[in-house]
Amino acid sequence: MSILNNGNGDVEIYLINLSGPLNERQYEPITQMFRDILAQGISQVVINLVDVPLIDSRGLAALVAGYKLFGRDPKNFRLVALQDQPKLVFELTGFDNIFEIFDNLGEATEVEPAVCLELPQAFPGSVARSAFDLVVN
Numbered sequence: 001m002s003i004l005n006n007g008n009g010d011v012e013i014y015l016i017n018l019s020g021p022l023n024e025r026q027y028e029p030i031t032q033m034f035r036d037i038l039a040q041g042i043s044q045v046v047i048n049l050v051d052v053p054l055i056d057s058r059g060l061a062a063l064v065a066g067y068k069l070f071g072r073d074p075k076n077f078r079l080v081a082l083q084d085q086p087k088l089v090f091e092l093t094g095f096d097n098i099f100e101i102f103d104n105l106g107e108a109t110e111v112e113p114a115v116c117l118e119l120p121q122a123f124p125g126s127v128a129r130s131a132f133d134l135v136v137n
Contacts, residue, residue, distance in 0.1 A: 013044045013109050019051030022059025022086075030059075034066040043076055046108045050081035055089050067099065074100040080108040 014037065022030065037045065047063065049055075055063075063079070070076040078100045082090065090096040102108035 012042075013046055014042050015046045015048055015105070015109070017048045017051070021054040021056070022052055022062060023054070023056045024058040027058040027062045030062040031065045034062075034069050038069050043070070045070065045076070046078045046080055046105070048080050048105065049083070049086055052086055053083050055086040060089060060093065060095065063099070064095070074098075078102060078108045080105055 016037070018030070047066070067077045080102045081104060082101060090099065090101065
């Protein structure tokens with residue numbers, strides 16, 4: 001997870017880096033991660049999907065669950081850097097009209113990358129409690 005600040009100190013946006021295919025196997029870890037983040041009082045997240053080559057219906061359901069958890073406000077739950085297959089899934093399902101989807105991190109966060117604090121990544125196939133990077137196999 002990276003902590004991004006809007007520059008004036010009042011709004012922090014949390015960047016969640018996901019990698020690997022989002023499918024049935026990752027549904028519960030991802031939705032639990034969203035619940036854990038929300039329980040910490042975090043209100044705005046950006047989900048970086050640059051390393052997610054594939055999303056199936058359960059992976060999409062996990063993202064929808066996160067969207068609902070964060071209040072169904074597109075500014076609170078943004079997606080960035082979709083690869084071709086995930087982008088096609090969003091277009092075919094119409095979810096590209098619901099989620100805010102950005103091509104790059106700068107557009108999604110509206111902050112300079114220089115104020116980004118990188119925290120350690122999780123071990124493959126697990127969710128780290130101190131960092132919200134999820135690497136799945």
